[in-house]
Amino acid sequence: MLERSDLAENALQALHDEDYDRPFNLQNLNAETMIFTGGRQGRSLDGDWNFCVDLLDTGLRQKWFAMTPAAPGDRIEPWDYDPYAGETVPVPSCWQMLKEKWYFFEGSGWYTRALDLAPLQDGRRRFLRIGAAQYDCKVFLNGEFLGNHYGGSTPFFVELTGAADPGEAWLTLCVENRRTLDRVPMRNTDWFNYGGVYREVTLYETPATVIRDVFLRLEGGAIRCSLRVDGPATTARLSIPGLGVDCDAALTDGAAELTLDATPALWSPQSPTLYDVTVEAGGDRVTDRVGFRTIERRGTDIVLNGRPIFLRGISVHEDDAETGKVTSEADLRRRFADARDLGCNFLRLAHYPHHERAALIADELGLLLWEEVPVYWAIDFANPATLRDASNQLTELIRRDRNRASVVIWSVGNENPDTDARLDFMRGLADLARAEDPTRLIAAACLINHQKLKIEDRLAAHLDVIGINEYYGWYEEDFDDLEAIGRNSAPDRPVVISETGADGDHEAGPETGLFSLDYQAEVYRRQIATLRRLDYVKGMSPWILYDFRVERRQNVFQRGWNRKGLVAADKSTRKPAFDILAAYYRERAQQEET
Numbered sequence: 001m002l003e004r005s006d007l008a009e010n011a012l013q014a015l016h017d018e019d020y021d022r023p024f025n026l027q028n029l030n031a032e033t034m035i036f037t038g039g040r041q042g043r044s045l046d047g048d049w050n051f052c053v054d055l056l057d058t059g060l061r062q063k064w065f066a067m068t069p070a071a072p073g074d075r076i077e078p079w080d081y082d083p084y085a086g087e088t089v090p091v092p093s094c095w096q097m098l099k100e101k102w103y104f105f106e107g108s109g110w111y112t113r114a115l116d117l118a119p120l121q122d123g124r125r126r127f128l129r130i131g132a133a134q135y136d137c138k139v140f141l142n143g144e145f146l147g148n149h150y151g152g153s154t155p156f157f158v159e160l161t162g163a164a165d166p167g168e169a170w171l172t173l174c175v176e177n178r179r180t181l182d183r184v185p186m187r188n189t190d191w192f193n194y195g196g197v198y199r200e201v202t203l204y205e206t207p208a209t210v211i212r213d214v215f216l217r218l219e220g221g222a223i224r225c226s227l228r229v230d231g232p233a234t235t236a237r238l239s240i241p242g243l244g245v246d247c248d249a250a251l252t253d254g255a256a257e258l259t260l261d262a263t264p265a266l267w268s269p270q271s272p273t274l275y276d277v278t279v280e281a282g283g284d285r286v287t288d289r290v291g292f293r294t295i296e297r298r299g300t301d302i303v304l305n306g307r308p309i310f311l312r313g314i315s316v317h318e319d320d321a322e323t324g325k326v327t328s329e330a331d332l333r334r335r336f337a338d339a340r341d342l343g344c345n346f347l348r349l350a351h352y353p354h355h356e357r358a359a360l361i362a363d364e365l366g367l368l369l370w371e372e373v374p375v376y377w378a379i380d381f382a383n384p385a386t387l388r389d390a391s392n393q394l395t396e397l398i399r400r401d402r403n404r405a406s407v408v409i410w411s412v413g414n415e416n417p418d419t420d421a422r423l424d425f426m427r428g429l430a431d432l433a434r435a436e437d438p439t440r441l442i443a444a445a446c447l448i449n450h451q452k453l454k455i456e457d458r459l460a461a462h463l464d465v466i467g468i469n470e471y472y473g474w475y476e477e478d479f480d481d482l483e484a485i486g487r488n489s490a491p492d493r494p495v496v497i498s499e500t501g502a503d504g505d506h507e508a509g510p511e512t513g514l515f516s517l518d519y520q521a522e523v524y525r526r527q528i529a530t531l532r533r534l535d536y537v538k539g540m541s542p543w544i545l546y547d548f549r550v551e552r553r554q555n556v557f558q559r560g561w562n563r564k565g566l567v568a569a570d571k572s573t574r575k576p577a578f579d580i581l582a583a584y585y586r587e588r589a590q591q592e593e594t
């Protein structure tokens with residue numbers, strides 16, 4: 001029979017409440033709630049979750065998350081969705097890749113699964129880690145809202161300790177990927193707007209004391225270690241057997257700073273030496289494998305371990321024809337193998353934080369990385385909420401990856417208009433990055449003043465490396481202008497060509513002219529002929545290794561993809577421009593060896 005629960009009464013009222021989502025936007029799951037996970041044995045929650053798309057946020061309005069399990073026939077009110085029944089999707093995944101009818105879906109997706117929670121002994125604690133969810137992820141446990149996270153490419157944590165009685169619980173995630181002006185990125189991007197829980201979900205248990213952060217680096221000629229511990233411990237123990245380090249540190253308010261007198265073998269592309277590290281405190285124990293090196297700028301040079309280097313790079317998106325933004329270890333190793341074949345020592349991971357596996361594997365292989373937050377194009381720079389979002393994503397990225405020797409550059413953005421609000425916003429991000437990590441170079445992809453043929457971006461004075469996206473031969477015409485920019489600008493710090501390139505469609509491209517493979521190859525020849533004369537350029541990461549999916553590219557050659565890849569979307573068909581760039585990089589590498 002029909003009955004009315006108090007929830008059902010609200011459902012009627014919710015139809016008239018356009019402020020329905022305000023209570024669910026705390027953004028309390030952020031950089032401050034991260035824990036260090038290296039070496040922890042977690043329990044994977046990947047696999048099939050109940051799932052439903054929700055275009056109008058009916059789920060928040062009707063409070064689907066508050067429903068309790070019941071046989072469909074026992075329901076006492078006509079809900080519009082039952083989170084405990086119906087279809088499932090695999091986690092991790094992007095919903096666009098699962099069904100044709102979800103390809104362009106932008107809205108909320110509801111994920112629900114059972115979770116058996118064993119009793120926690122002796123004050124032990126429980127944390128849920130979500131590797132990434134695009135874009136806003138609200139977390140509910142047994143109908144209680146625990147918080148939400150903004151940002152589509154950084155991990156976040158929810159402490160579940162005490163949030164539910166032992167036994168079977170129900171975990172619900174509401175992931176919303178709408179494009180808005182006040183987010184990072186905002187509503188207009190040149191990459192596909194995926195949605196969903198697309199990186200791994202893991203449950204961790206810790207003692208009452210949890211090690212939240214370990215930051216190890218070579219700084220001022222010594223190894224420095226910063227620890228943050230949350231819980232009753234008063235000392236921590238750091239050991240690096242390969243360096244004969246095994247020492248205790250007193251914790252003051254849960255923090256400790258150590259300076260170690262050790263001389264590690266330096267990590268480099270030629271010799272990617274990594275040291276096993278263990279940190280223990282209050283019964284908690286984490287590990288990592290860390291390489292020690294220095295990266296700095298000296299005048300207009302980029303200097304690795306005291307030697308100037310040229311960054312022979314390529315840009316990459318996190319995108320796949322089959323899986324969308326889901327990245328596997330095999331996908332990453334293929335990416336790095338192709339970059340190696342190109343002669344790269346460097347990759348620009350554009351335009352957002354990639355899977356943490358990328359930097360872990362690059363550490364092993366000896367590849368240098370530019371990592372970036374998606375402060376992309378016309379962000380709402382005057383909006384404090386946008387700055388809060390960008391600052392948090394940058395802090396989460398740095399705290400996730402700052403033990404990775406392969407990461408040498410933090411980039412605070414890409415191609416942003418040079419306004420006063422933007423200058424304040426991005427100078428603030430550069431300052432934040434240096435405060436979180438004084439040992440790496442700060443960059444951004446800046447704009448050129450094409451009328452004056454000059455690098456005039458006011459942000460450049462606050463960066464260590466000036467990225468320049470230039471498309472002579474594609475969006476701009478005269479290659480000689482590129483040389484003029486060097487003469488007119490006389491940059492006092494290193495410049496990296498963070499993007500250059502052209503589309504080439506190997507399937508339907510014309511024989512000659514725009515979008516032909518020949519034209520793409522010719523642009524690379526002309527670019528290389530020009531760039532080899534510009535000694536102010538200290539590196540390049542042409543756009544881009546693989547063709548990638550994007551909604552706005554709809555001409556007959558693009559067909560929903562940006563075709564500037566040196567390799568087609570199948571990630572195996574190489575285009576002629578690949579060999580042209582590879583030949584140049586071989587030449588540069590030989591020069592460096594002599």
Ligand code: GCU
Nearest residue numbers: 190414415469499543562564
């Ligand atoms: C811009 C932008 C890229 C974009 C590229 C292009 O420079 O930074 O994200 O994909 O140009 O137009 O292909």
